Amino acid sequence: xxxxxxxxxxxxxxxxxxxxxxxxxxxxxxxxxxxxxxxxxxxxxxxxxxxxxxxxxxxxxxxxxxxxxxxxxxxxxxxxxxxxxxxxxxxxxxxxxxxxxxxxxxxxxxxxxxxxxxxxxxxxxxxxxxxxxxxxxxxxxxxxxxxxxxxxxxxxxxxxxxxxxxxxxxxxxxxxxxxxxxxxxxxxxxxxxxxxxxxxxxxxxxxxxxxxxxxxxxxxxxxxxxxxxxxxxxxxxxxxxxxxxxxxxxxxxx
Amino acid sequence: xxxxxxxxxxxxxxxxxxxxxxxxxxxxxxxxxxxxxxxxxxxxxxxxxxxxxxxxxxxxxxxxxxxxxxxxxxxxxxxxxxxxxxxxxxxxxxxxxxxxxxxxxxxxxxxxxxxxxxxxxxxxxxxxxxxxxxxxxxxxxxxxxxxxxxxxxxxxxxxxxxxxxxxxxxxxxxxxxxxxxxxxxxxxxxxxxxxxxxxxxxxxxxxxxxxxxxxxxxxxxxxxxxxxxxxxxxxxxxxxxxxxxxxxxxxxxxxxxxxxxxxxxxxxxxxxxxxxxxxxxxxxxxxxxxxxxxxxxxxxxxxxxxxxxxxxxxxxxxxxxxxxxxxxxxxxxxxxxxxxxxxxxxxxxxxxxxxxxxxxxxxxxxxxxxx
Numbered sequence: 001x002x003x004x005x006x007x008x009x010x011x012x013x014x015x016x017x018x019x020x021x022x023x024x025x026x027x028x029x030x031x032x033x034x035x036x037x038x039x040x041x042x043x044x045x046x047x048x049x050x051x052x053x054x055x056x057x058x059x060x061x062x063x064x065x066x067x068x069x070x071x072x073x074x075x076x077x078x079x080x081x082x083x084x085x086x087x088x089x090x091x092x093x094x095x096x097x098x099x100x101x102x103x104x105x106x107x108x109x110x111x112x113x114x115x116x117x118x119x120x121x122x123x124x125x126x127x128x129x130x131x132x133x134x135x136x137x138x139x140x141x142x143x144x145x146x147x148x149x150x151x152x153x154x155x156x157x158x159x160x161x162x163x164x165x166x167x168x169x170x171x172x173x174x175x176x177x178x179x180x181x182x183x184x185x186x187x188x189x190x191x192x193x194x195x196x197x198x199x200x201x202x203x204x205x206x207x208x209x210x211x212x213x214x215x216x217x218x219x220x221x222x223x224x225x226x227x228x229x230x231x232x233x234x235x236x237x238x239x240x241x242x243x244x245x246x247x248x249x250x251x252x253x254x
Numbered sequence: 255x256x257x258x259x260x261x262x263x264x265x266x267x268x269x270x271x272x273x274x275x276x277x278x279x280x281x282x283x284x285x286x287x288x289x290x291x292x293x294x295x296x297x298x299x300x301x302x303x304x305x306x307x308x309x310x311x312x313x314x315x316x317x318x319x320x321x322x323x324x325x326x327x328x329x330x331x332x333x334x335x336x337x338x339x340x341x342x343x344x345x346x347x348x349x350x351x352x353x354x355x356x357x358x359x360x361x362x363x364x365x366x367x368x369x370x371x372x373x374x375x376x377x378x379x380x381x382x383x384x385x386x387x388x389x390x391x392x393x394x395x396x397x398x399x400x401x402x403x404x405x406x407x408x409x410x411x412x413x414x415x416x417x418x419x420x421x422x423x424x425x426x427x428x429x430x431x432x433x434x435x436x437x438x439x440x441x442x443x444x445x446x447x448x449x450x451x452x453x454x455x456x457x458x459x460x461x462x463x464x465x466x467x468x469x470x471x472x473x474x475x476x477x478x479x480x481x482x483x484x485x486x487x488x489x490x491x492x493x494x495x496x497x498x499x500x501x502x503x504x505x506x507x508x509x510x511x512x513x514x515x516x517x518x519x520x521x522x523x524x525x526x527x528x529x530x531x532x533x534x535x536x537x538x539x540x541x542x543x544x545x546x547x548x549x550x551x552x553x554x555x556x557x558x559x560x561x562x563x564x565x566x567x568x569x570x571x572x573x574x575x576x577x578x579x580x581x582x583x584x585x586x587x588x589x590x591x592x593x594x595x596x597x598x599x600x601x602x603x604x605x606x607x608x609x610x611x612x613x614x615x616x617x618x619x620x621x622x623x624x625x
Contacts, residue, residue, distance in 0.1 A: 074489050089487050091480035093547030094473075102477055103488030105470050116469035
């Protein structure tokens with residue numbers, strides 16, 4: 001199976017810092033790929049490159065079998081690629097429905113739509129459907145998300161991503177601030193997204209979570225991919241070793 | 255006028271509540287309404303009105319008196335609509351009063367130059383006032399959104415510049431050549447029993463409420479005030495939208511300038527120094543958060559009537575009208591304090607929403623520690 005989204009030897013420097021140094025990365029449809037690495041390994045830079053938020057110095061991004069030059073996040077969104085950022089990027093005063101459709105509101109039909117009037121009913125129906133599909137527990141569709149728990153907000157952020165992404169969802173530390181029960185819900189949601197045939201990139205510092213849900217795990221160190229493992233065949237020790245360079249895993253890159 | 259306008263705006267808001275409350279049951283609509291600061295302030299306004307009516311009877315509770323109050327509120331209501339948008343983006347516009355003065359001077363000059371009276375002259379005045387207001391608003395918006403100077407400073411600056419330029423243009427002397435069409439409109443015309451100026455202001459308020467609550471423009475205004483970065487990431491053109499919001503506030507100040515000319519028959523160069531603060535106070539009393547992200551046009555309207563009703567009532571019952579300032583200032587602080595405590599309480603209850611956690615069961619206490 002060929003990769004749906006692939007980075008080939010991409011590089012990017014910020015001043016003297018080489019954040020990405022010929023990094024490779026690939027994810028296939030219907031799998032969860034863990035992206036791990038120590039702080040400063042280039043994880044954030046890599047996802048920015050994959051989602052159109054960053055220009056590359058060298059290298060190529062391939063999508064669906066052809067090379068791609070992304071110049072804005074909007075282009076990535078149009079291709080069906082969405083990112084759920086660590087800080088969620090929800091508007092706390094808006095309700096879940098308004099957040100899911102933020103920036104992409106459905107217009108009313110006819111003249112009213114031209115004037116910017118929105119089809120609230122349809123947006124509400126679709127948002128409720130995507131929450132149900134994800135198994136996200138959303139307390140109320142009318143309450144501002146700022147008054148909801150971290151787990152619910154994470155659920156809404158993921159639901160927003162999959163409502164728009166039919167190809168790739170990138171999750172940046174989705175379990176970082178969550179309790180035990182909430183984390184379990186989020187991991188369940190991730191599995192459901194994968195089972196829909198969507199490619200999921202899962203970034204986390206929590207090795208147990210990575211091992212629990214990732215089909216493959218790719219390790220970044222010093223701006224390049226140093227190893228790829230099957231989730232079912234590796235251990236926390238191996239992953240930490242590859243991240244820190246304690247293992248001599250440089251040739252391990254697939 | 256007060257009651258009729260409130261029920262109209264209320265009716266404009268109804269469909270949202272009905273649609274979104276559809277499958278959460280009636281209870282949620284009631285809860286949602288009660289969570290609106292504007293509803294509580296409306297209650298306060300009604301209590302004040304009832305109080306004055308009991309003490310002063312017909313002298314307070316007459317069509318004539320309410321008509322007079324609505325006259326006094328009309329210009330501020332137009333400015334208040336723009337201010338509501340600006341404050342919801344977590345901005346502020348201190349320049350509205352000066353922009354009004356400048357625009358009225360420009361309009362008066364244009365009308366004087368065209369000479370005399372006639373609907374054409376009045377229309378030219380309208381165009382001049384609105385264009386002048388829009389230009390000032392756009393300057394504010396560009397400085398805030400593009401140059402990233404804090405809104406407080408930008409609009410403090412344009413407050414001074416616009417007023418200064420108005421004084422330069424006139425030598426500080428008010429221009430009194432206002433066409434009779436305008437002053438007559440204010441003095442004699444009635445639409446549906448409402449005097450001309452308040453009627454026009456009411457139309458602006460209704461259009462403003464529709465724009466804020468029903469359209470994408472309004473939705474983006476809330477989103478930017480709530481989380482600017484999130485708005486930007488979802489593809490909303492934040493800079494452009496902010497410029498548009500400040501330009502809207504300026505445009506309405508320009509329109510208000512023409513209403514003010516119609517009302518007083520003269521420019522009011524020295525008379526608008528507290529207009530900005532009065533309008534901001536009304537917006538905040540009406541439940542619009544100074545931190546952005548929430549607020550309603552309806553609340554602003556209610557917030558405007560509280561000072562107007564107090565002023566009128568105090569005069570009628572023979573209390574020194576200076577007490578109005580004391581009362582309004584106190585209401586302002588109380589309103590924000592109550593609103594903040596209510597919001598803090600809502601946040602707390604959200605954190606421990608699960609009823610099982612309330613019982614102090616071991617699981618409950620454990621979970622509360624974990625986040």
